[in-house]
Amino acid sequence: MSSVVAPNADPEELRARANVWRLTLGVVDSAVLKWAIELGLPSTLLKHGGPMTLTQIASSLPTPCTNLPILARLMRYLVHLNICRLVESDVSGDDELYAATPCTKYLDPGYQENQTDLLQLRMEKWILDTVCGLGLSLKGNETKPVFDKVHGESVWSFFGRQPERSKAFNAGMANQARAVAAAVVDGCRDLFMGLKSVVDVGGGTGAAMREISKAYPHLACTVLDVPHVIEGVKDNVSGVRYVGGDMFSCVPKADAVQLMSVLCDWGDEDCIKILKKCKEAIPAKGGKVIIVSKVLGLEGSMEDLERVKYAGDMVMMAITGGKERTKKEWKKLVSDAGFNQCSIIPLATLPSVIVASP
Numbered sequence: 022m023s024s025v026v027a028p029n030a031d032p033e034e035l036r037a038r039a040n041v042w043r044l045t046l047g048v049v050d051s052a053v054l055k056w057a058i059e060l061g062l063p064s065t066l067l068k069h070g071g072p073m074t075l076t077q078i079a080s081s082l083p084t085p086c087t088n089l090p091i092l093a094r095l096m097r098y099l100v101h102l103n104i105c106r107l108v109e110s111d112v113s114g115d116d117e118l119y120a121a122t123p124c125t126k127y128l129d130p131g132y133q134e135n136q137t138d139l140l141q142l143r144m145e146k147w148i149l150d151t152v153c154g155l156g157l158s159l160k161g162n163e164t165k166p167v168f169d170k171v172h173g174e175s176v177w178s179f180f181g182r183q184p185e186r187s188k189a190f191n192a193g194m195a196n197q198a199r200a201v202a203a204a205v206v207d208g209c210r211d212l213f214m215g216l217k218s219v220v221d222v223g224g225g226t227g228a229a230m231r232e233i234s235k236a237y238p239h240l241a242c243t244v245l246d247v248p249h250v251i252e253g254v255k256d257n258v259s260g261v262r263y264v265g266g267d268m269f270s271c272v273p274k275a276d277a278v279q280l281m282s283v284l285c286d287w288g289d290e291d292c293i294k295i296l297k298k299c300k301e302a303i304p305a306k307g308g309k310v311i312i313v314s315k316v317l318g319l320e321g322s323m324e325d326l327e328r329v330k331y332a333g334d335m336v337m338m339a340i341t342g343g344k345e346r347t348k349k350e351w352k353k354l355v356s357d358a359g360f361n362q363c364s365i366i367p368l369a370t371l372p373s374v375i376v377a378s379p
């Protein structure tokens with residue numbers, strides 16, 4: 022017979038119960054953030070600049086809201102999520118005051134590093150169907166990713182046929198890439214020293230390369246990505262060169278190759294093929310491959326960051342069939358691809374820099 026523990030019997034049991042309750046409701050957090058973005062709530066708070074009453078928020082939203090009780094409940098939950106905060110010193114006394122927190126800007130489409138495109142995308146049915154089908158990973162003998170089993174094609178060919186979704190994905194990735202590239206420039210001062218050229222393989226629409234080119238104007242910067250992504254790039258000003266191609270076939274020659282958030286999309290066998298192509302593209306002496314990727318279980322890493330990395334691993338398993346890797350796994354992968362040296366530099370952000378030298 023199963024036993025039932027009284028809520029006040031054992032604090033540890035209560036914590037365990039609460040933890041699982043919270044986890045089972047995880048989708049509510051994402052759904053509420055999506056709703057807040059759709060209402061334009063974070064942008065409204067930020068545009069105002071200071072604390073706002075509920076009535077002020079309601080009338081300032083892009084589509085003004087007349088249902089104050091529902092809006093109040095949404096605000097209460099957003100306070101709980103630390104997306105905004107309740108200001109204690111309510112001057113009017115009858116209407117609570119809300120203000121932005123450091124988290125609010127990440128949900129404002131006007132902020133460079135915003136997460137809105139990726140969040141909206143992650144909440145679309147075709148992604149939810151894929152992630153909710155994770156169990157398919159263990160069914161049957163096929164080693165295809167869940168996405169391919171559910172949708173009948175790879176995510177890359179899906180994006181090739183769906184320009185609007187591809188655009189939203191590229192925009193979301195670009196916001197992240199810009200911030201990560203800035204962290205690379207900031208955290209690894211010597212990385213690009215002495216190099217004359219660099220090619221960003223799977224570089225998307227070039228956000229990372231433009232950031233690096235700004236910091237090191239002497240570098241000849243190239244972006245390689247699949248033709249349909251490169252065709253959508255509009256950039257006549259930065260001096261970055263854009264090449265449509267296939268990283269499994271040919272990587273343009275350069276002193277260094279960057280792979281930012283690319284190898285997590287692929288299993289070990291494919292990663293070795295990509296890394297070998299990158300190795301062919303760089304000089305045997307002084308050349309390097311700069312892998313900018315998450316490293317699981319980094320000592321001293323923030324708990325929230327680790328949580329995001331492990332969740333990312335599940336998302337990769339579902340969507341691309343790729344994976345996130347530990348330090349040991351990265352070192353083995355790099356060595357299996359024929360590189361003699363591998364060093365890992367942690368950054369003040371989610372990914373680290375893994376430098377592979379021939």
Ligand SMILES: C[S@@+](CC[C@H](N)C(=O)[O-])C[C@H]1O[C@@H](n2cnc3c(N)ncnc32)[C@H](O)[C@@H]1O
Pocket residue numbers: 177194195197198222223224225226229245246247250266267268269280281282283286
């Ligand atoms: C997760 S995104 C990373 C984009 C960018 N590096 C960043 O950090 O935002 C992976 C990129 O790899 C590109 N890609 C996929 N297959 C490719 C291939 N065979 N050759 C070149 N690029 C490819 C995708 O189009 C996509 O832009």
